[in-house]
Amino acid sequence: MKKTKRIVAFALAAVLALLVLAGCKSTLTSIAHKLTGSSDEVQEEDTTQWAVLSSDPLMIDGIADTSAKYATAKANGSLNIVFNGVWSRQTDYFTAPNGMISVYGCGTAEGVQKFKISLWKKVDGGAEYVDNTTFYFVTDGQNYHCDIGNLDPNASYRLTISYDSSKYYLYGLLKVEGIG
Incomplete structure (x- = not known):
C-alpha cells in the first residue's frame, strides 16, 4: 500500500511538472517574441489607399x-x-x-x-x-x-x-x- 501511494504521488508530480513546463513554454515563447519583435500570427497586409x-x-x-x-x-x-x-x-x-x-x-x-x-x-x-x-x-x-x-x-x-x-x-x- 505504501509503495502504491509513492507511485501515485510520483505520477501526480510528473503530470504537474509537465503541465507547468507546458505553461512555461508558452510564456517563454511569448517573452522571446516580445524581445525579438516577431510573432507566430499571420499579419494582414495594409491595403489602406491614401489620397x-x-x-x-x-x-x-x-x-x-x-x-x-x-x-x-x-x-x-x-x-x-x-x-x-x-x-x-x-x-x-x-x-x-x-x-x-x-x-x-x-x-x-x-x-x-x-x-x-x-x-x-x-x-x-x-x-x-x-x-x-x-x-x-x-x-x-x-x-x-x-x-x-x-x-x-x-x-x-x-x-x-x-x-x-x-x-x-x-x-x-x-x-x-x-x-x-
Whole structure:
C-alpha cells in the first residue's frame, strides 16, 4: 500500500511538472517574441489607399454658402461639396461617362486625423460598395487627390464621406471631376 501511494504521488508530480513546463513554454515563447519583435500570427497586409498631396488649387463652383453644414452643386462636369461639422454624408447619384472620376479634397478636424471617401453603385433595392474605392484624406487643411477608375459609364454612383469619430466633427471641401 505504501509503495502504491509513492507511485501515485510520483505520477501526480510528473503530470504537474509537465503541465507547468507546458505553461512555461508558452510564456517563454511569448517573452522571446516580445524581445525579438516577431510573432507566430499571420499579419494582414495594409491595403489602406491614401489620397496624394496635390498642388492643384481647389476651386468650388456653384455653392453660394460655403459655411453650410452640407451643400453640393454640379458645375462644369464636377460635383462640388462643402461640409462643416459632420461625421458622415452621402451625395446624390451621378454617372461617370468616361469610366473614371478624380476626387480633390481638403479637410480639417480635431481628434482623428483623416477622413475617408467611398464609392457606392446603385443596384436594385439599394446600393453596393465598389471594391477598392475607399481613399483616406489627411485632415491637415492641404489639398489631396485620388483617381477612381474602371467604372461602368452606364451605372449610377454616389460618394460617401465619413469621419470615424463620434466626438469630433469634420470640416472640408471636395470636388469630384468627370461626372455626368
